[in-house]
Amino acid sequence: MARESFDKEVQLLRLLALAGGAYNRQQFAARLGISVHTYDKTMRYLKEMQSSLKQPLSPEQETELSDGLRYNYYESADPLLLFLFRAKSLKESESVRLSTILTVLQDQSLTAKELLDCCSETMSADYPSPDEKTIRGDLKYLEEVGVIVRTSDSRPFRYTAAIGLINELSDDELIDLYDYVDVMANTQVPSVQGYLLRDTLKKALRKRGFDPSAAETHLYKYHYHSRILDEAHLHTIHRAIRERRRIDFVYHAPRKGKNYAAKNTNPLFEREEQSQTQPLLPLRVIYDHQYGRWYLIGHTQRNAIAKFRMEGITQIEEGEVVSEEEFNRHLNTVERQMERSWVVDTLRTIKVVARFFNPERPGSNFIRERVEAQGQWGSITEESDESFLYTIMVNGIYEIKPWLRSFGSSCEVLEPAWLRKEFIAEWKEIQAHYEPVRKNI
Structure with a gap:
């Protein structure tokens, strides 16, 4: 494709x-x-x-x-x-061919020539028959990604599917592994490879006669679809960062309400407004847990730091390699400017002080636990049995503001004064929405 x-x-x-x-x-x-x-x-x-x-x-x-x-x-x-x-x-024929190879290697070990015969016999006539060079290229790729393994050291090499670990596990161990992968894939990032592993384990359970849905211990309602979709770019961008390679891409800012722009090759239908290519030296990829968003941080040709939401990036092309000295210089600049960024903000550093109120009911202090887990480098000062103070130096307030607001009545902003006034105005507006429409309601 x-x-x-x-x-x-x-x-x-x-x-x-x-x-x-x-x-x-x-x-x-x-x-x-x-x-x-x-x-x-x-x-x-x-x-x-x-x-x-x-x-x-x-x-x-x-x-x-x-x-x-x-x-x-x-x-x-x-x-x-x-x-x-x-x-x-993957081309459609390539997808069918790889599926055929993996299917026949599940139960036996075969050589490249034997796999060639299997593909020629089983693949539909709609697809071109592969040659031996193509099959050997497929085997090399599958071996590199760990899907198959060699079973012999002498030529001709024989290959089999790398399912030894799954086959050696008992039923209870396989179910425990499935549950573990299920939880991790749904709670950790990146997650796509975890989901694919979960699919493999699910098929293994079905092969043993188990219904994975009946044994599931957790059910998840997925909120952040962009989290999975934007992982499509991670491999390309991370490779470019490792190789210190520039990239070019077309970017659609979320505020413009446009998600994609077709690349028309027919001059009769060429659009008047062509999307501009963004050249960038990628330096960092940052994930925002609160909104499920990926951000790409890099250095532009105008000698400035640029931040892009991954959901607006399309048509990535790899470019030239820069020197290690240049890459490290730009990376140090980014790390210095984002040292106090709540997520990716690089505005003026501001001191924020908030009072958090402990739950009235005895037991687990979930307010304190959440502040300690999510408060990043902020410091906590005990104030009384009912409350504690949280202080942090952060770049701007626009990214930390939703986090503070999410605590509701358990959080009171003390500094800066103008931020406190903003919160007061917002809560008054919310209160007005809950005012009765009629006096006698």
């Missing part, structure tokens, strides 16, 4: 997850900057991919692709947001 096409599907799935059935075809196409015909074609492609890579929905559920996001409400291990990763950057 072409890289631009993958960006398009990612952005379409993002809109489906956020808007559900609120948009019609024309509105989806306008938001993506594509034609309605391209939108319909993309939807057909996604449905075909879903049917080939996922368990099919029931007849009652088999309506629109967007409905799958509702019917898979708690099943976050098999979300529609994930199946793209299984088909990303």
